[in-house]
Amino acid sequence: MNSPTRTPQTLVVLGVVFAGLALNFLLGSPNPSAPPRIPLVDTNFLDTSTVRRSYADLARAKEDLSDFDCYVCHEKGKAPTLRFDTNQNLIIPKEHADVVMGHGSHGRNNNCFNCHNETNLEFLQSRDGRQLKFSDSPQLCGSCHGPTYRDWEAGVHGRITGYWKRDLGEFQRKQCVNCHNPHSPRFPGRPPAPGPHPLHWNGTEAGESPAHPHS
Amino acid sequence: MNTSDPQPTMDRRSFLRTSAVLTTGLAALAASLKPLLEIKDLPTMEQFLQKYYKELTPAEMAKVLNRIADEVEKEYGLRPHVRDLKPMDGVEYVYCLNLTRCIGCRKCVHACVAENNQSRNPEIQYIRVLRLPHGSLDIEKAEHNYHPESVPEKGFFYMPVQCQQCKNPPCVKVCPVHATWQEKDGITVIDYDWCIGCRYCEAACPYWARRFNFTKPGIPKERLNPEMSYLGNRPRRQGVMEKCHFCIQRTRAGRYPACLEVCPAGARKFGNILDPNSEVSYILKNKRVFIQLKEEMGTSPRFFYYFDV
Numbered sequence: 001m002n003s004p005t006r007t008p009q010t011l012v013v014l015g016v017v018f019a020g021l022a023l024n025f026l027l028g029s030p031n032p033s034a035p036p037r038i039p040l041v042d043t044n045f046l047d048t049s050t051v052r053r054s055y056a057d058l059a060r061a062k063e064d065l066s067d068f069d070c071y072v073c074h075e076k077g078k079a080p081t082l083r084f085d086t087n088q089n090l091i092i093p094k095e096h097a098d099v100v101m102g103h104g105s106h107g108r109n110n111n112c113f114n115c116h117n118e119t120n121l122e123f124l125q126s127r128d129g130r131q132l133k134f135s136d137s138p139q140l141c142g143s144c145h146g147p148t149y150r151d152w153e154a155g156v157h158g159r160i161t162g163y164w165k166r167d168l169g170e171f172q173r174k175q176c177v178n179c180h181n182p183h184s185p186r187f188p189g190r191p192p193a194p195g196p197h198p199l200h201w202n203g204t205e206a207g208e209s210p211a212h213p214h215s
Numbered sequence: 216m217n218t219s220d221p222q223p224t225m226d227r228r229s230f231l232r233t234s235a236v237l238t239t240g241l242a243a244l245a246a247s248l249k250p251l252l253e254i255k256d257l258p259t260m261e262q263f264l265q266k267y268y269k270e271l272t273p274a275e276m277a278k279v280l281n282r283i284a285d286e287v288e289k290e291y292g293l294r295p296h297v298r299d300l301k302p303m304d305g306v307e308y309v310y311c312l313n314l315t316r317c318i319g320c321r322k323c324v325h326a327c328v329a330e331n332n333q334s335r336n337p338e339i340q341y342i343r344v345l346r347l348p349h350g351s352l353d354i355e356k357a358e359h360n361y362h363p364e365s366v367p368e369k370g371f372f373y374m375p376v377q378c379q380q381c382k383n384p385p386c387v388k389v390c391p392v393h394a395t396w397q398e399k400d401g402i403t404v405i406d407y408d409w410c411i412g413c414r415y416c417e418a419a420c421p422y423w424a425r426r427f428n429f430t431k432p433g434i435p436k437e438r439l440n441p442e443m444s445y446l447g448n449r450p451r452r453q454g455v456m457e458k459c460h461f462c463i464q465r466t467r468a469g470r471y472p473a474c475l476e477v478c479p480a481g482a483r484k485f486g487n488i489l490d491p492n493s494e495v496s497y498i499l500k501n502k503r504v505f506i507q508l509k510e511e512m513g514t515s516p517r518f519f520y521y522f523d524v
Contacts, residue, residue, distance in 0.1 A: 015240035022246030168469030189365035193321035
């Protein structure tokens with residue numbers, strides 16, 4: 001500001017700059033580069049319930065157990081006859097159409113009475129001859145799957161919910177049939193939850209995130 | 216004109232002109248500073264003057280928790296239950312993850328977000344599920360953007376990665392203000408009121424486990440988890456780091472973490488390694504625990520990956 005004529009000129013220039021900025025901020029859109037909204041995740045993916053419900057769950061919740069009343073249809077004291085096709089595959093009667101025989105490979109485990117008690121259908125029959133209630137099914141599974149049963153007992157195979165510190169609260173060990181269908185035990189596939197969205201929005205479609213800065 | 220004052224410094228006209236220009240200019244200056252008004256989430260004086268976490272007396276801590284509850288109530292219209300849970304004696308947490316069982320469904324990712332009040336928009340997630348081709352453990356071949364109809368996919372396995380709660384944590388070493396440290400139960404925690412947001416820890420972490428709040432976290436009111444803890448899942452401010460803390464608000468109350476509870480395949484196991492009867496002790500003794508991720512970094516994670524035999 002050496003020359004007195006320069007001062008007003010500088011002030012005018014600065015004033016114009018500020019006025020321009022002010023106009024820009026007042027009239028312009030508040031945040032032009034805002035990324036699109038990421039939809040909230042479906043609450044089904046937050047559900048902690050098991051894949052299936054066991055007999056024990058249904059009994060505890062006092063729900064309909066009529067599926068387990070075998071002698072509404074079957075005759076007491078008389079073993080049902082099993083029929084097989086020419087390939088030695090079990091022919092499933094239409095009353096049991098929901099049963100998919102898929103336990104063990106090569107169709108070798110195709111006899112209902114490998115696990116169900118032949119003379120009392122409301123019980124299970126383990127390989128070592130014990131009669132077991134439907135609610136005690138893990139012992140039946142354990143009579144063939146020993147190492148897995150040992151892991152399950154230790155809480156290492158399968159699901160546990162509740163308290164890791166047992167003296168502070170209850171914990172629940174889920175049964176084999178909470179995850180595995182006993183007739184077809186392979187764990188079913190399921191649709192995955194939505195993948196990550198890019199943190200820095202760069203115009204790509206959701207799901208095509210740019211490379212991670214560290215990679 | 217008064218001749219006794221031959222050179223007046225300013226006549227009336229130029230005074231008016233100058234002051235008009237000055238007024239307009241100042242008004243324009245004020246208006247051009249409008250973006251400053253958009254800075255929200257400034258700390259209150261009480262928060263600004265708050266002492267370091269480890270120096271707070273129980274009475275002062277109660278005050279702080281009350282302040283946090285007030286702030287959350289004002290912001291989200293819901294009174295939370297904020298606690299400051301201390302580590303238990305004789306407890307050191309270990310996490311084990313069964314790579315044979317994980318199906319890559321990402322339910323753990325979203326259960327974690329819901330439990331820990333992470334920002335939904337922009338998205339912050341503590342768990343990253345990597346998909347790897349069978350026969351390799353090369354992280355370079357991993358992909359986290361997989362979108363099949365159904366998981367698991369043939370020929371792949373899945374490896375969720377989150378904070379490994381290292382015994383020798385590089386993130387803690389680089390923090391210039393001691394806003395992050397390792398507690399005696401093995402959890403590395405962050406004091407969100409002490410963090411200055413320099414992101415050194417994010418750069419130091421070999422597991423990409425730390426996340427930065429570039430904006431104020433966007434949490435929908437109806438999805439806020441009101442069961443909170445100071446070092447855990449209370450809502451964060453803009454400009455601070457966060458990461459997995461083994462669900463400190465659950466695990467220090469004796470419960471399992473949220474990611475474990477939601478896992479449909481039972482692939483996640485958690486517990487006290489100092490208890491010889493815990494699940495994690497059984498796994499480390501009996502299972503093929505083959506990997507601590509990036510073992511060669513010398514970080515000694517408390518997070519173990521294993522296979523079923």
